[in-house]
Amino acid sequence: MSLVSIPRQEKNQLIEDVQEYAEEQFGQPVGNITAEGLLDHILSLVTPYVYNQAIADTKRVLSDEWSRLDEELSVLERPMTRRR
Template sequence: MSIELPDEERTLAIASIQRYFEANMEEPIGNIAAGGLLGFFLEEIAPAIYNRAIADAQERMQARIVELDIDLHEQPFQYWRKYETPRRRK
């Protein structure tokens, strides 16, 4: 599965790469080169980040599923309890 960015996000990412190069590198990077660098990152590095995000989401979902029993548990056979009167000790 390849990771794609919508056109608007891709444009913003390229602009961000260009800004980074202007601020931190000796030479600026052009639009085409920044797009190529973004493509490299998306193909080479983004899958590792994506997989980690999926694993994190799975862990969070599993934790919530475990809590379902605690949050939603109902005691069975409670009908008669409402009719019981507290017994006094002698």
């Protein structure tokens, strides 16, 4: 199972981008099947790192937000008085 799902139209554009890159950088034409295979392979290598970074970033944002909310809620606390 892939961690990323790219709509076909967008994937086709990425395949064209890979083909253009190969032609510009290496002077070699690359067919659709080869470009798609290369794209899929690169995505399988890179996606876990990007995904994990997104999770870490989300955890940091949520932690910061939780701290802010905790401070705001603390301000709303009422003092407790003891009755005798």
